[in-house]
Amino acid sequence: MALLEITDLHASIDGKEILKGVNLKIELGSVNALMGPNGSGKSTLANVLMGHPKYQVTRGKILLDGEDITSMAPDERSKKGLFLSFQYPSEIPGVTISNFLRAALNARRPEGNKIPIPEFLRLLEGNLKKLKMDRKFITRYLNQGFSGGEKKRAEILQLLVMDPTLAILDETDSGLDIDALRVVAEGVNMFMGRQKCILIITHYKRILEYVKPDTLHVMIGGKIVLSGKGDLVDHLEEKGYGWIEKDEKS
Amino acid sequence: MEQITENQFEDYAKKLKEPKWAFQSRERSFRRMQSSPYPPSRYGLNISIAPYGFDFSSVMPQDPGKPESGRMLVKHSSKDKIEIVQGNNLGILEQSGNDALELWKPIIENLGADKTQQHKLSHFHDAFANSFLFIRIPKFAELESPIEIFQEIGEGQTLSDIFVLAEKGAKASLLLYKVSKNAGSQKNAMAYHSEKIALIAHDSSSVEFVSIQDLSREIVQVLDRIAVAGKDASVTWTDVCIGSSYTRMDIENRLCGEGAQGNIKVLFLGAGTQRLDINTKSIHAAPRTVSDILTKGVLNGEAKALSRGLVRIEADASGSNGYEKQDALLLSEMAEADAIPNLEINNNDVRCTHGSTVGQLDKEKLFYLRSRGMDEESAKKLLVEGYFNPVLDMFKNKNISKKVHEAILKAID
Ligand SMILES: Nc1ncnc2c1ncn2[C@@H]1O[C@H](COP(=O)(O)OP(=O)(O)OP(=O)(O)O)[C@@H](O)[C@H]1O
């Protein structure tokens, strides 16, 4: 059984249908890539999977580990092991990264059993080191005034600290410099394991050279129109998306 | 208040056994009370703020009480010779044996100089005040830790006066905690409380007065704070307003000496049917004076807050700088916040700015937090805490910012 199973998912925003029947399966232990032109609905899918209240699911369902999570609250989904690294992470003024992560970790622990501070600091510092991030970073207000690349690093730091089962990375590689991309990709590889799976949404081949996808899906017009092995990316790099659309019509 | 008779006043005043000058001063206030109006509760066409389910006219003086009722408990660990005089009547100034009377009497009388401006509630206070605290911080004394004042409001009617005199070059901070035990133990009864604080900051002194108030929701309170700052003196008010049913707060900084600085910060959290009427004023009466006002709060339920701010720059206050900002965050549809900023500028060589924001919780931020596993409630709390944190960062005294932070956390929990 796949960890995540999406069947015939339709979702709209403000009455406009964006997802028009998405079918997708993600197996434990697999790296999956999702590509597609701007505006094709990739972020919408990511947000709908995470349970963003601004979208309405009008048809279809999402199963996580066999359980229907289609109408579950986002915090419940998070507790079930889902994680989204946002394409545009929100700025949270007045809340330091450290406070934020502590609140997030405590949220998934039983009431009255908060994570002890030394344990928290050990966890945090270990992960900062993996990502070659300065300790001072965690005393900054989350994402406030961060550069594009810093925001993405902060997302990966959260990924490592929260250690979910399924991570959706929405263009986490965009806006990273060459070194940062390598560090972030290494971070993602450290996260990955047999009991984990990833959905990488990207426009570029480069991250997929570090984090090798098992499968690659192409989304166009709110549907997955093509799925293949990871090496499909070379074909896409060369030819773009136009040929698929033509194939679709014929 | 209309029904209070001459006889009632005299009975009350006699029980206090005060010296003649004090009695006469109360009597003047009693007369003014009879002829002056209540503070306005409407501003323009759309804004009104008044206690919910309470009428000022129902306020009557209660028994002045035993000397210990509403008494302020003062703690400090300073080696400097701070002078403290306290009691439930002004006779304490004469009884305290030193020059207290000579020192404080002119201050009491001068601060009331423009009493004609004041409203009925203020005169009621002056006529019936029953808890006094005088604190003198001597020349060049530098207090390492704050003077802490604890006060329990509730049993009986407490109308308190606090006077702080910082002599030349003195540096001090004061922390007032107000709580109430079982106010309103009689069902549906609202207790009335008022408080006046005067702060005299002589040349080059620096005084910070922090007040953290978490009174029960059965208390209607009227607060009046005034500071007078001399040359290069600095005065700072920080008010954290959490409890009470209704709070009216007047805070005024008079910057009278060249280079004086005046800061006002009011942080508030309101819920239910709480009402908050905040009036802040920075009066620049000398050259190169600097002022800063910030009112910032979060409202839930049907709570309502109004923040009126005034920066007045007088003609001879050239080179001055005044700033005022009024922010509010609304957590519910029914909560309401209004800001009325005002600038009165009578000198061209000054800088003055104001800004105000009223906003709701950002849905994207909320979703971001929830996607990390926090339920709606905890996510909101974290955002509210974050709303105040940048203000706490501005506190120089980390001890005080910690206490304010704790009070906020307790309030949102
Ligand atoms: N409130 C809205 N009303 C109508 N259309 C919307 C609204 N919000 C988003 N859309 C549309 O939904 C479509 C899908 O957007 P989405 O962000 O999912 O695309 P994407 O595939 O992630 O694109 P990119 O590669 O640029 O990140 C876009 O055409 C966008 O304009």
Ligand SMILES: [Mg+2]
């Ligand atoms: Mg996108």
